[in-house]
Amino acid sequence: MPLIDNLLTLYTVDRQVRSLRSRVESAEIYLKVQIRQLDELALEQSENQQQQKQHQSNIANLETEIGSIDSRISHLRDELKLAVNDKQYSALLAEVNTIKEHRKAFEQDELAEMSAVEVLENFAKDISTRLEERDKVKDLAAKDLKTHESEIAEQLSELQEERSAAAAVIPEDVLSDFDDIADDYEGESMAAIEIIDKKRKEYSCTSCSLHLPLETITTLMGNKDTIVKCGSCDRILYLEAASREALTPAEK
Numbered sequence: 382m383p384l385i386d387n388l389l390t391l392y393t394v395d396r397q398v399r400s401l402r403s404r405v406e407s408a409e410i411y412l413k414v415q416i417r418q419l420d421e422l423a424l425e426q427s428e429n430q431q432q433q434k435q436h437q438s439n440i441a442n443l444e445t446e447i448g449s450i451d452s453r454i455s456h457l458r459d460e461l462k463l464a465v466n467d468k469q470y471s472a473l474l475a476e477v478n479t480i481k482e483h484r485k486a487f488e489q490d491e492l493a494e495m496s497a498v499e500v501l502e503n504f505a506k507d508i509s510t511r512l513e514e515r516d517k518v519k520d521l522a523a524k525d526l527k528t529h530e531s532e533i534a535e536q537l538s539e540l541q542e543e544r545s546a547a548a549a550v551i552p553e554d555v556l557s558d559f560d561d562i563a564d565d566y567e568g569e570s571m572a573a574i575e576i577i578d579k580k581r582k583e584y585s586c587t588s589c590s591l592h593l594p595l596e597t598i599t600t601l602m603g604n605k606d607t608i609v610k611c612g613s614c615d616r617i618l619y620l621e622a623a624s625r626e627a628l629t630p631a632e633k
């Protein structure tokens with residue numbers, strides 16, 4: 382078989398190998414995304430727990446404050462009963478009223494802390510739900526990856542054998558060039574030539590749309606063992622059977 386046909390065979394099987402591998406690659410990426418999102422949720426959860434702890438400890442402190450105010454008030458009330466004159470009585474009463482105001486302020490702070498805890502608790506529930514859901518998705522993704530890996534294992538080894546056979550008939554320098562282009566373009570190492578206008582001899586590369594000189598076409602028509610590459614995208618050019626047929630009478 383002419384070189385260009387051998388290259389096209391290699392091109393076809395090479396793309397099959399790549400697309401098979403990419404199926405597993407996308408399953409791998411998908412699983413990684415799920416794991417990353419789980420990590421983010423776990424971080425959110427631990428931050429939430431920290432914040433709750435902080436507010437709980439604020440509440441405990443406020444309760445201690447309120448408790449000591451209460452005992453101070455009951456002490457002052459006992460003293461009120463024992464007051465010996467109006468002046469002493471008024472002073473004690475004034476102190477009771479002042480610390481009652483303090484108590485009110487502490488109570489308000491406590492309420493604010495409690496509602497903050499409530500908000501955080503609700504948010505924690507939401508995080509738990511999301512964690513559960515994401516965990517299920519992650520398990521499915523892991524399973525999916527395993528299935529894909531085992532599914533392609535057999536097919537991949539068959540295709541790789543086919544690929545080796547197809548590559549074996551290509552000269553080494555051409556093969557290494559082919560592989561480099563394929564790696565650069567995710568397997569798109571070859572490009573068909575499009576006949577834009579046969580009469581006006583206008584042709585282009587189907588990959589990058591570069592207009593190709595007539596010389597490229599005459600070379601390819603004349604010799605199927607010569608490699609012609611696109612001057613712009615560097616892909617190996619070929620003529621599809623239909624184009625070759627369409628050009629044959631015109632060239633004669």
Ligand SMILES: [Zn+2]
Nearest residue numbers: 586589611614
């Ligand atoms: Zn091109």
